[in-house]
Every structure is written in C-alpha cells, then in structure tokens.
Amino acid sequence: MxxxxxxxxxxxxxxxxxxxxxxxxxxxxxxxxxxxxxxxxxxxxxxxxxxxxxxxxxxxxxxxxxxxxxxxxxxxxxxxxxxxxxxxxxxxxxxxxxxxxxxxxxxxxxxxxxxxxxxxxxxxxxxxxxxxxxxxxxxxxxxxxxxxxxxxxxxxxxxxxxxxxxxxxxxxxxxxxxxxxxxxxxxxxxxxxxxxxxxxxxxxxxxxxxxxxxxxxxxxxxxxxxxxxxxxxxxxxxxxxxxxxxxxxxxxxxxxxxxxxxxxxxxxxxxxxxxxxxxxxxxxxxxxxxxxxxxxxxxxAQPIKLHVQDVKSGCVSSKAPFFCDYVQREILTNPVFGATAGDREKLLKRGGLTIRTTLDWRAQRAAQRAVDGHVPRRNSARKAAAEAMVQPGTGEIKAMVVDRKLGSDRVRGKTWINFAADASHGSSIGMQAGSTFKVFTLAAALEEDLPFGTRLMAPRSYTPVGYRDCKGRRVGDASASLRNSADGEGGRTFSLVTGTHHSVNTFFLALEKKVGLCETVKMAERLGMKQASGKPLEQYPSFTLGFNPVSPVRLAAAYAAFGARGRYCSPVAIRQITDASGHKLKVPGAGCEQALDRGVADAVNHVLRGVLTKGTARGMGIGRPAAGKTGTVDNFSAAWFAGYTPDLAAAVWVGDPRGGYKYPMDSLCMDGECYGAVFGATIPAPIWQQSMEGALAETPAASFHEPPSHYFSEGSGEDKVKLPDVRGMRVGAAAARLRHAGFRVAVGGSVTSTAYRENTVAEMSPGPGSAEPGDTVTLRPSRGPGPGAHDPGPDDPFPQPTFGPEPPVTPSPELPTIPPARPG
Incomplete structure (x- = not known):
C-alpha cells in the first residue's frame, strides 16, 4: 500500500x-x-x-x-x-x-x-x-x-x-x-x-x-x-x-x-x-x-525523459513461475520463517531478503522446452504435463516446470496449481504414480538379497490374498482379481530383471507378497514418499501398482536416491537467505541420510538401466549411463516416466487437470497428432529424454557402480536365448559371433582334439543350446590336428562371420495400474 x-x-x-x-x-x-x-x-x-x-x-x-x-x-x-x-x-x-x-x-x-x-x-x-x-x-x-x-x-x-x-x-x-x-x-x-x-x-x-x-x-x-x-x-x-x-x-x-x-x-x-x-x-x-x-x-528547457521500468511483486511474471511459487510457499508455510502466517508474509514482503535458490537455468530451460514441445500450453486435448528435476546426493531442485502459465484457471493455458509439487507447495493433491512405484518393491526384494535370477510365476490374473499392512492387519482379501489387461502378458515366469523390464503387474503383486507389503511401504517411506496431500501412504495389495497420489518432485527425489547409491535427501529449493542487514537466516536442510545400502542401490540401478535398452522405454536412452521406469495409470488416466543418472534425476507426469478417469488418454489425439493409448513411454519418456539431454549437455558422463556379485548367483535374470555352436570356427571368429549374440567370451587352455584343427574351437562351455544373454562362454582351442582332423578351407561351414544389424525387438507395452482393493 x-x-x-x-x-x-x-x-x-x-x-x-x-x-x-x-x-x-x-x-x-x-x-x-x-x-x-x-x-x-x-x-x-x-x-x-x-x-x-x-x-x-x-x-x-x-x-x-x-x-x-x-x-x-x-x-x-x-x-x-x-x-x-x-x-x-x-x-x-x-x-x-x-x-x-x-x-x-x-x-x-x-x-x-x-x-x-x-x-x-x-x-x-x-x-x-x-x-x-x-x-x-x-x-x-x-x-x-x-x-x-x-x-x-x-x-x-x-x-x-x-x-x-x-x-x-x-x-x-x-x-x-x-x-x-x-x-x-x-x-x-x-x-x-x-x-x-x-x-x-x-x-x-x-x-x-x-x-x-x-x-x-x-x-x-x-x-x-x-x-x-x-x-x-x-x-x-x-x-x-x-x-x-x-x-x-x-x-x-x-x-x-x-x-x-x-x-x-x-x-x-x-x-x-x-x-x-x-x-x-x-x-x-x-x-x-x-x-x-x-x-x-x-x-x-529540456523535456522530461522517462524510461519506465515496472517491477512486479510475485511469481506471475517470473521466467520460472512454478519454481518461484514453490519457494514462496516454502517461506509462507514453514514455521522456521515465523510463528504465524502473518509473520512469515511480513518477513517475505517487508524484510529485504535475498533468497538464493538451487534453480539451474540450463535444466529449467531444457525441461520447459521439452514439456511445452510435447504438451503445448493450449493444446487441443487440454492435457497438461509437469516435470521436476532433483540432484542426487543433495536434494537440490534444479528445475520445476508445468506446461501452463501461472495465473487464474479461468484463462485457458493458465493455472495456480503447481502440478509438480505437493499440496503444501502448490495446491496439487497429486496424481496416481502408476508403475513407477514398482521400483520400491524391487528395492525391497533386493534388500532381502533376492538374486536377479529369482523367478516367480506371473499368472494372467491374480487374486490378492494374505497381504498384511504395517499394523499386521490383513488387507485386500475381498478384492477382485487383478490382471495384465493392457498386453495380456502373463501365464509364465519372470525374473526380477525381466519382470521389471516388461513391467508385469501380476509379477509385482506376487513379488510384493513374497517380500511383504509392509516392507515395500517402508522402502517407499524411507525414500521420502508420501501422498501429495501430506498424508501417509495407503497400504493395499495394489500399492506396488502405484494407486497413491504423489507429486513429481517427491518421486524425482526418491529416484535420485538410487542415483546417489542409496543416499536420500529431501527436495530443497533454498540454499541461503540473508536479511536486509546481511545476516543469514536459518533455512530448511535436505536432511540427507543413507536410506538403503549402496550395494542394493547399485543392484536397482543395474535392473532399471535395462528398461531404457530392452524394456518398456527401449530407445529412450540419453547417450550416457541412465536408468528409469515407466508408469501408466489405470484406464490410461495418466502416464509417468521417472529416470536418472548419477548426476540428475527427473520425474514427468502427463494427464488431464479436469480428471484423468473422466478424460482418459486411451485414444489421444492432440494438435493434429494421434497417439492411441498413451503409456509411460509414449509422451512422458520422450519429455524426460529431451530435458535430460539438454540439462546435462555440459556435464561429463558419470557411470553407475557394478552390483555386488551375489545378485548374479542365479544368473543375470535375462530370458534365455539360443547359444550358437561355434565349434570348429577359428577362435577370433567364434568370439566375434558370440559377442554379437550378447554373450561374454573367455578363452581357456587348449585341448587335444582329433576332430578340430589347431587354433579352432574344440570345446565351448556352456555347450550349444540356450543360455542367458550376458553369460560368459569359455572357448577352448584345439592343440593341433590328429588322425581325421578337420581342416578348415574355402568351403568351411563356419567362415569368418559377417553380421548385419540386430533385428529390432518390440518391447511389451506398459501395463496400466489397478486401483486399490478396499476391504469389503
């Protein structure tokens, strides 16, 4: 005034x-x-x-x-x-x-x-x-x-x-x-x-x-x-x-x-x-x-010459409006900045504060371009998108974007609701997270030292019985059978690796029962997850399928913990505040702590890397070591992708602000482009890919750590494929063929062979048949010819191989999640 x-x-x-x-x-x-x-x-x-x-x-x-x-x-x-x-x-x-x-x-x-x-x-x-x-x-x-x-x-x-x-x-x-x-x-x-x-x-x-x-x-x-x-x-x-x-x-x-x-x-x-x-x-x-x-x-005699420059108060005119609004709400709602709401508002608007934040312009601009490019602000389908980027190991929010301008919802293309944040920081009640929650069940299983090759039957339908919440109560016994309705995948066994890569609902329901619903919930809570409303996570068998409504910024912070080898930090946006006199004020910290063992996090990273190379998000790599998980919500009401590197984590949501169940994305056409049913890999993953490439453009690539060897005690967990018979081939050519097929190669000591000439493969272990991709095949060359030795020549049945491009593999589509089964 x-x-x-x-x-x-x-x-x-x-x-x-x-x-x-x-x-x-x-x-x-x-x-x-x-x-x-x-x-x-x-x-x-x-x-x-x-x-x-x-x-x-x-x-x-x-x-x-x-x-x-x-x-x-x-x-x-x-x-x-x-x-x-x-x-x-x-x-x-x-x-x-x-x-x-x-x-x-x-x-x-x-x-x-x-x-x-x-x-x-x-x-x-x-x-x-x-x-x-x-x-x-x-x-x-x-x-x-x-x-x-x-x-x-x-x-x-x-x-x-x-x-x-x-x-x-x-x-x-x-x-x-x-x-x-x-x-x-x-x-x-x-x-x-x-x-x-x-x-x-x-x-x-x-x-x-x-x-x-x-x-x-x-x-x-x-x-x-x-x-x-x-x-x-x-x-x-x-x-x-x-x-x-x-x-x-x-x-x-x-x-x-x-x-x-x-x-x-x-x-x-x-x-x-x-x-x-x-x-x-x-x-x-x-x-x-x-x-x-x-x-x-x-x-x-001179006229008055003005060059008026208006300074607007608030975040509406900011170039990062929703991040700005997040910071503003942190100050207005956190008691550390004043005992009452009036005190906190007075501090912000009268105190001459200099508030230094974590926002990285490179990441912010990359995220905004990606979101706006895939889900335009005034798109014909009226869909919305939001993304939050968090730095592993610090919890610092590097970017926060919504494909809207900050303002009244009465104007198309504007909203006061920060879809990337919790209710306390943006009025959003959150969105169901879909299959991105499966990662917490995976982490709980790996924490119990289940090896990658652990296999469980994934039926075509699954009736949840015998689940108990963290108070020991049986939950979900009266619920209907849950199915893999989107792709019909089921009726066979999957490993921890392949079940994650293909995001099989019934597999994860069985895995959740094996490790315990409560253990899965506690893993999510240790990684900072709670409902966007601030309430604790609800506990039902379909917990692993992501029915709890959460915010992108919390999900990004949880995934960032895997990139930081198990070190979880609460998302923070403020680094330092000084008042008008230059005195530093107390600001909320990230409260970083080791939420899970480093080896467990390394194992999670190993599995989730495959989602980008051979799973539901195949082809969404960013040219450096990265991992992630798709998420599709029941009835295609929303779609997610959460992914990370050791340097940056991000979570992307795409849905309809008017209500995803009322306006699903099962046959989406937007601005002249039709997508059909929208999965996590359809729109959210490309947004994530583009934004991460831009945000990390000048950051040297960092690698994940290899998981502990005991996780390989039952193999790599990959589905078995045909192992070529390379006996009789020259050692170099045999090794090249096996590597092309996805196997590792070791050369052992030579053996006497009456069937194969010197320097050709006389024995291979394991032998021809089937094996898991990534297995090591040991080749043993012949010491020399014997009576009746085979002499490779121009008509040799195993000449030096030349291979064309590997045939494409079409991944199974993401399976939508199923709402929680309530006790009758």
Missing part, C-alpha cells in the same frame, strides 16, 4: 485517507481550483499555529531562568522518548537462481536501501535545496526555516514550502511505515499539536543518535516518490531504468520535486506538473548558489 509522507506542506494537501483509496487530480502551477485554494488556506492556518508552537518549543530549553517547571519541561523534551524505533522500514525481497540472476521480487513497498555514496551527489543537493537547505547547519528543529516557510506560504497564498526539516520528515515516514493499522497511519498523519510534539521529540533523539549523513541517507531511502516507488534507488530504477548513483541534474531535480506531493507530481501520470515542479527545484538550487543560473535554465 503506497504511503505518502512528505513535509508539512504536503500534509496540508493530503490529510485524508491513505493514498490507494483515491487518485489525485492533476495539479498544475497556476491552475488551482477554488476548493484547492480553500484547502490551502486551511493548511496555512494549521501551519501558522504549528509554527508558533515550534518557536515556543525551540525557546523552551533556553528559558533556564524561568523556574524549575520550565527546566523540567526542557529536560523532558530533550530526553529519549519511549517507542522510538528506526527499524521495520519495508524493503523488497528477491529470489535468485543459482547463478545469482533474479527470479522474482516481493514487496509491500518497492524499496531498495542503498548507502549514501550510491546516491548521486547532485540528487542529494537537489533534495536538500527544495526540502531543507540548512540541514547541515541546524539541529533537529530549524526555527529559521519554519518562519521562512510560513512567510513564503502566506505571501503566495499557497502551501509552497513545508515547515519540517529532513529529520522531522524522516520521523514522520518512520511512524507511517511502522503503523500496522489504518488508525495508526491516520494518527501518524493528522495535523495536531500532540503529533508534532511527538515528532519533534523523536527528531531530537535521532539527531543525537545518528550523524547528519546517516539521517539524510535514511530519509532518501524511505521517502515515497510516486507510482509505487519507495526510496530514491527504486524511484531511479523505475522512472529512468538506472541506479541512483547515475542520476543527472534534470533527473535528480525531478525526483527531488516529487517528494512534496508524489501523487500530484508523479511524472508518469502528471508529466506537466512534474516538469513545472522540477523547474522550481532547479531555480531554488540556482537561488542558493548551488547551481549556475545558465545551467538551471538550460536544464529547465
């Missing part, structure tokens, strides 16, 4: 309601109305009475011979008054990205406090010339100035000069800015003897407490300069798009003139009045001998 606090001449012109309640009429020199003249006469009367009071008060301390009463009164007037405070002047706060660039500004009053040496000397002189030219010669009360102002006003018939000096005006501004209610503001502005006596006592105290330079600095930083600009620095940036240190004479004189009556002399809305007032300042400077008359005249 703009607050005017000019000198007493200004009071006579504006002694009514606070400024925002009304907009003043244009005031031009020589064009005052009858009402304005009457008002000025009333102001002169009030000023005349106050002038008499001022003189009496100034003479009081010298009346030492008048008796004890006068001496006591003088002592009272000179004593430090109660309640005098110079703190609490509203200053604007700013949110910065990691590189120091500004994301947004928040303020109650748009003010930037600066030291005196960052205010152009000509600007200081201009203010002193028009407001208090004897400021450095007199004390808190200037009797000469008061009488001069009274005489000038009586002569002109208008209030052209105020009777208050700089120190008294500073006091009045302090009282106004510290007023928390309309009544307190009115009391600070009313023209009464009681108010003037209080201000004078405060002025005397300030003159004792601070130097003249410090008083001038505080005044220049607190005064209102019109059009929402408080303090000379904010005013200079607003009107001229330059700092106050670079103000020239014409600009300085204009700003000095505005202070008397900001609403009448505001150059944006009243340019003629502003120019006339500027010229009065220039003439006054010349009259005082502070400026040559010719210089004043030349400057007065």
């Amino acid at each position: 703009p607050i005017e606090a000019g000198n007493d001449g200004g009071d006579a012109l504006d002694d009514g309601a606070p400024a925002p309640a009304r907009r003043p009429r244009r005031v031009l020199a020589g064009s005052t109305t009858r009402a304005e003249k009457a008002r000025a006469i009333r102001g002169l009367g009030a000023l005349g009475g106050l002038a008499g009071l001022l003189v009496a008060l100034m003479l009081l301390p010298t009346a030492c011979t008048a008796g004890v009463g006068a001496r006591d009164a003088a002592d009272w007037f000179e004593s430090e008054p109660d309640g005098l405070s110079t703190s609490g002047v509203p200053q604007r706060s700013k949110i910065l990205a990691a590189d120091g660039s500004t994301l947004a500004t928040f303020f109650y009053q748009n003010r930037v406090d600066v030291p005196l040496d960052r205010i152009a000397p000509v600007a200081r002189r201009a203010v002193l010339a028009i407001e208090d030219n004897r400021f450095y010669q007199h004390g808190a009360i200037d009797s000469q100035g008061t009488l001069r102002a009274l005489a000038s006003n009586l002569t002109s018939g208008q209030v052209t000069q105020g009777g208050s000096g700089i120190t008294q005006q500073l006091v009045k501004n302090l009282l106004l800015t510290q007023a928390d209610s309309a009544a307190e503001q009115q009391a600070a502005k009313e023209v009464t003897a009681a108010r003037k006596i209080r201000e004078l006592r405060y002025a005397v105290a300030l003159e004792k407490r601070f130097s003249k330079d410090e008083i001038l600095r505080r005044y220049l930083n607190i005064a209102y300069y019109g059009d929402g600009a408080y303090g000379i620095e904010a005013a200079s940036r607003h009107y001229f798009s330059k700092p106050a240190a670079r103000l020239n004479l014409a600009e300085a004189a204009m700003l000095a003139g505005v202070v008397r009556y900001p609403y009448a002399y505001d150059p944006v809305h009243h340019p003629e009045a502003a120019r006339e007032r500027r010229d009065i300042v220039l003439r006054r400077m010349a009259d005082l001998g502070w400026l040559g008359r010719d210089v004043a005249d030349r400057t007065a």
Whole structure:
C-alpha cells in the first residue's frame, strides 16, 4: 500500500485517507481550483499555529531562568522518548537462481536501501535545496526555516514550502511505515499539536543518535516518490531504468520535486506538473548558489525523459513461475520463517531478503522446452504435463516446470496449481504414480538379497490374498482379481530383471507378497514418499501398482536416491537467505541420510538401466549411463516416466487437470497428432529424454557402480536365448559371433582334439543350446590336428562371420495400474 509522507506542506494537501483509496487530480502551477485554494488556506492556518508552537518549543530549553517547571519541561523534551524505533522500514525481497540472476521480487513497498555514496551527489543537493537547505547547519528543529516557510506560504497564498526539516520528515515516514493499522497511519498523519510534539521529540533523539549523513541517507531511502516507488534507488530504477548513483541534474531535480506531493507530481501520470515542479527545484538550487543560473535554465528547457521500468511483486511474471511459487510457499508455510502466517508474509514482503535458490537455468530451460514441445500450453486435448528435476546426493531442485502459465484457471493455458509439487507447495493433491512405484518393491526384494535370477510365476490374473499392512492387519482379501489387461502378458515366469523390464503387474503383486507389503511401504517411506496431500501412504495389495497420489518432485527425489547409491535427501529449493542487514537466516536442510545400502542401490540401478535398452522405454536412452521406469495409470488416466543418472534425476507426469478417469488418454489425439493409448513411454519418456539431454549437455558422463556379485548367483535374470555352436570356427571368429549374440567370451587352455584343427574351437562351455544373454562362454582351442582332423578351407561351414544389424525387438507395452482393493 503506497504511503505518502512528505513535509508539512504536503500534509496540508493530503490529510485524508491513505493514498490507494483515491487518485489525485492533476495539479498544475497556476491552475488551482477554488476548493484547492480553500484547502490551502486551511493548511496555512494549521501551519501558522504549528509554527508558533515550534518557536515556543525551540525557546523552551533556553528559558533556564524561568523556574524549575520550565527546566523540567526542557529536560523532558530533550530526553529519549519511549517507542522510538528506526527499524521495520519495508524493503523488497528477491529470489535468485543459482547463478545469482533474479527470479522474482516481493514487496509491500518497492524499496531498495542503498548507502549514501550510491546516491548521486547532485540528487542529494537537489533534495536538500527544495526540502531543507540548512540541514547541515541546524539541529533537529530549524526555527529559521519554519518562519521562512510560513512567510513564503502566506505571501503566495499557497502551501509552497513545508515547515519540517529532513529529520522531522524522516520521523514522520518512520511512524507511517511502522503503523500496522489504518488508525495508526491516520494518527501518524493528522495535523495536531500532540503529533508534532511527538515528532519533534523523536527528531531530537535521532539527531543525537545518528550523524547528519546517516539521517539524510535514511530519509532518501524511505521517502515515497510516486507510482509505487519507495526510496530514491527504486524511484531511479523505475522512472529512468538506472541506479541512483547515475542520476543527472534534470533527473535528480525531478525526483527531488516529487517528494512534496508524489501523487500530484508523479511524472508518469502528471508529466506537466512534474516538469513545472522540477523547474522550481532547479531555480531554488540556482537561488542558493548551488547551481549556475545558465545551467538551471538550460536544464529547465529540456523535456522530461522517462524510461519506465515496472517491477512486479510475485511469481506471475517470473521466467520460472512454478519454481518461484514453490519457494514462496516454502517461506509462507514453514514455521522456521515465523510463528504465524502473518509473520512469515511480513518477513517475505517487508524484510529485504535475498533468497538464493538451487534453480539451474540450463535444466529449467531444457525441461520447459521439452514439456511445452510435447504438451503445448493450449493444446487441443487440454492435457497438461509437469516435470521436476532433483540432484542426487543433495536434494537440490534444479528445475520445476508445468506446461501452463501461472495465473487464474479461468484463462485457458493458465493455472495456480503447481502440478509438480505437493499440496503444501502448490495446491496439487497429486496424481496416481502408476508403475513407477514398482521400483520400491524391487528395492525391497533386493534388500532381502533376492538374486536377479529369482523367478516367480506371473499368472494372467491374480487374486490378492494374505497381504498384511504395517499394523499386521490383513488387507485386500475381498478384492477382485487383478490382471495384465493392457498386453495380456502373463501365464509364465519372470525374473526380477525381466519382470521389471516388461513391467508385469501380476509379477509385482506376487513379488510384493513374497517380500511383504509392509516392507515395500517402508522402502517407499524411507525414500521420502508420501501422498501429495501430506498424508501417509495407503497400504493395499495394489500399492506396488502405484494407486497413491504423489507429486513429481517427491518421486524425482526418491529416484535420485538410487542415483546417489542409496543416499536420500529431501527436495530443497533454498540454499541461503540473508536479511536486509546481511545476516543469514536459518533455512530448511535436505536432511540427507543413507536410506538403503549402496550395494542394493547399485543392484536397482543395474535392473532399471535395462528398461531404457530392452524394456518398456527401449530407445529412450540419453547417450550416457541412465536408468528409469515407466508408469501408466489405470484406464490410461495418466502416464509417468521417472529416470536418472548419477548426476540428475527427473520425474514427468502427463494427464488431464479436469480428471484423468473422466478424460482418459486411451485414444489421444492432440494438435493434429494421434497417439492411441498413451503409456509411460509414449509422451512422458520422450519429455524426460529431451530435458535430460539438454540439462546435462555440459556435464561429463558419470557411470553407475557394478552390483555386488551375489545378485548374479542365479544368473543375470535375462530370458534365455539360443547359444550358437561355434565349434570348429577359428577362435577370433567364434568370439566375434558370440559377442554379437550378447554373450561374454573367455578363452581357456587348449585341448587335444582329433576332430578340430589347431587354433579352432574344440570345446565351448556352456555347450550349444540356450543360455542367458550376458553369460560368459569359455572357448577352448584345439592343440593341433590328429588322425581325421578337420581342416578348415574355402568351403568351411563356419567362415569368418559377417553380421548385419540386430533385428529390432518390440518391447511389451506398459501395463496400466489397478486401483486399490478396499476391504469389503
């Protein structure tokens, strides 16, 4: 709320309601109305009475011979008054990205406090010339100035000069800015003897407490300069798009003139009045001998040249609006920043905070381009997308985007809801996570040292019976059978590896029962998962299928823990906050801890890497070691992809803000492109791929660690494939053929062979048949020919092989999740 606090001449012109309640009429020199003249006469009367009071008060301390009463009164007037405070002047706060660039500004009053040496000397002189030219010669009360102002006003018939000096005006501004209610503001502005006596006592105290330079600095930083600009620095940036240190004479004189009556002399809305007032300042400077008359005249001949730069408060105009909103809500909702909501809002909008955040512009821009490119803001299907990026090992949120602008949902393409965040940080109640939750069951199984080759039957339908929640209660016994409805896959066994790669629902229901529903839930909780509403995760057999509504930022933080080898950190957006005085404030930490064993995390990474090379997200690699998991929600109501490298994790959601079950993506056409049924690999995975490639463009590739060997105790877990018979081939050619087929090769000691010539393969282990891809095949060459030895020649049945491209493998589509089975 703009607050005017000019000198007493200004009071006579504006002694009514606070400024925002009304907009003043244009005031031009020589064009005052009858009402304005009457008002000025009333102001002169009030000023005349106050002038008499001022003189009496100034003479009081010298009346030492008048008796004890006068001496006591003088002592009272000179004593430090109660309640005098110079703190609490509203200053604007700013949110910065990691590189120091500004994301947004928040303020109650748009003010930037600066030291005196960052205010152009000509600007200081201009203010002193028009407001208090004897400021450095007199004390808190200037009797000469008061009488001069009274005489000038009586002569002109208008209030052209105020009777208050700089120190008294500073006091009045302090009282106004510290007023928390309309009544307190009115009391600070009313023209009464009681108010003037209080201000004078405060002025005397300030003159004792601070130097003249410090008083001038505080005044220049607190005064209102019109059009929402408080303090000379904010005013200079607003009107001229330059700092106050670079103000020239014409600009300085204009700003000095505005202070008397900001609403009448505001150059944006009243340019003629502003120019006339500027010229009065220039003439006054010349009259005082502070400026040559010719210089004043030349400057007065110049038009006012503005380069207005508006500073908006809040996140709406930010280039990273939803990340900005996340930071804002963190401050407004976290008790660490104040006991009450009012205290926290006051800190943000008045405290002059510098809030340094974790946002990485490269990641932010890459994510926004990817989201907007695949799900345009005003797309024909009215779908939405959101993505959050989190750094493994720190929990720092590097990017947060929504394919909307921040604003009213009534306008298409805008929303106040941050779909990437929890309810506490963006009003979203979250979205069902789909098969991205299967990773928590996988991690729980690996924590129990189940090897990769562990195989379970995955029937075509599965009736959940015998599950118990973390309170030991049986849950889900009355639920209907659950199926692999999307691709019909089932009726055979899968391993931990292949069941994950193909995201088989019935396999994970069986695996969850094997390791325990509670163990799966606890794994998710250890990795920071909870409902977006803040409530604990609900526990039913279909937990592993992702029926709990969560946010992308929490899911990204959970997956980041795998990239950090089991170290989980809560997502954080703020690195440091300093107040207006440069003091650091306490900020919430990430609370990093080792949530699961490194070897377990390495094993999870090993399995999830295959999702990108041979599973449901085949072909979505990013040219460096990466892992991830697709997620498709029941009835195609939403789709997800969560993936990561050791350097960065991200989670992408695509759905319909109007309700996914009401507007499913089972036959989606959007902006002329039709997708059919939308799985996690259809739109979310390409968004993830593009955004990760952009975000990591200048980051050296990092590798995952190999999992502990005991996880291979029952093989690699891959489905068995045909093992070529390479006996009789030369060793080099045999090794090349086996590697092409996906096997590792070792060469053992030579053996005597009567069937195969020297340097050809005589034995292979395992022998021809079937084996798991990645198995090691040991080749043993022949030592030499014997009777009846085979002699490879031009017609050899195993010539040096040449292989074409490997035939493509079409992965099974992602299976949609199934809603929780509720007890009957």
